[in-house]
Amino acid sequence: MLISLIRKTVGRLILLADSLFPPEQAASIQDFSRSLTLFQFEACPFCVKVRRAMRRLGIQAELRNALPGTSAAEELIREGGKLQTPCLRIKKDDGSFQWMYESSDIIQYLETLTPH
Template structure:
């Protein structure tokens, strides 16, 4: 089963690379404002997870320089479990201006949030 999952994951990554979406164009000032807002967002993900690919494609389409954290790597995995409450990806860590953190799971919820906030 692991071999099948690995092979399918690589196929997903190749397809994603070939059919990569084009990013939204903004003027330089607006893009700089978006970039500063995105600094407070972190996406916990697995590279070949289809739902994570879906979120990353949406972020690319919105031209968001979203920091991704591999949840298989020890410090990020531990942070996801301890602070987010579970080891489930994709998960978007959202820090507001007051320093409060919200953890959002489910790819469709994350995409809706990104589109509502940055489209």
């Protein structure tokens, strides 16, 4: 009960800080954004980190909230292997999907997509 209250409060504070201090946003949205889907929890700090990197890089991915019990959570467990967020689903040229966990790996991958 207390833990859940603390978690909710910390989550809200993270979202507030994220909105108060937005990262510099890149000017253009890249075409490849359409092949990316981020499975996430809204107030998860690792997901906030990835969403901020996306904004900074000008990458727009579909966001799917994977709260337990949702179809997104079921798909993430079934296809990705576990219910952990963030997880980036990458649609490859042959139509198959790659599932990438770990916020640092995801950000590193996103940075390879944009010129800098």
